[in-house]
Amino acid sequence: MSLASPFTSVPTARPQRQRRDASGAAMKFRDAAQRRQWFEQRLEPLLDRLYGNALRLTRDPDDAEDIVAEAVGKAWTRLDELRDARRFEGWLFHILTNTFISEWRRRQSRPKPAPGGEPPTPDDLDIASFTLFQQLHQPFLLWWASLEEQFFNGLLQEDLQRALDSLPDPFRLAIVLVEVQGYTYLEASRLLGVPLGTVRSRLSRARGLLQKQLWEQAREAGVIADQGRPGQGGSPP
Amino acid sequence: MSARDLNCEEVIERLFDYLDQELDAQQAADIDRHLHRCRDCFTRSEFEKRLRARVAAAGTASAPPRLQRRIRHLLDQFNGDESDTTR
């Protein structure tokens, strides 16, 4: 048998890279009513993602509503700065993120944490090297693929949200900016005001923490039994 | 830079940079090539892609009707202000 190649691949569902700047030719509106209609038509299909992004950033439904409303207000008043209608989405999400980050930094600056160094990771036993894959993938056993299926089938959106929300801020923000919002490492480093290397190390620890959290949650829920043996409590496929 | 054969360890080391599209075209092509012929790394890569698709999906949540009303109200207010100033 020849090496199975190309293997079948799942579609990449990473967030789209966005053009977030507002360069290009200025947009013209006939009148206030047309401007309003144009804005609302584009805003409406984005609202669930705006709110979802805001929830992941703030972890709090009230705060999330506040920053969405604030970002929408800013976007509306600055709409004339947007030069290219096609960039509305990236531009709007960037306003949302900036709104959150400035508020977050303001809150951070109040109690001064110990100077220098990375914030401690809970259970910091080389967390960056933890991988769910290794927990689920046991090549000498034939059912590993079904264990992976079991894990993904049992993994609810709430589980993921809970796991993400459980990460300490610096790690959570790194992963939300990059994996949820699609920022580049460089953009994330500018937004967070930390060096590129710090973004990298936070990301890798964030992934380790997230995967460990998911693994523990799956075992608690009985989706994955101890010793990696399939449990009985998983959701039906 | 020319094409380079990577070993599995090098591929796994750069896998997240690859998935995050942080590699240059040549580095990404080197990884593509390896994933095309190594089932182990391919399987790992598919697993991580699948997981991050779920992470990305956590960025969508049903906006409460209250928020939608709040936004409409906000825009009404701005509209009101603008027509005031033009009067």
Ligand SMILES: [Zn+2]
């Ligand atoms: Zn390999």
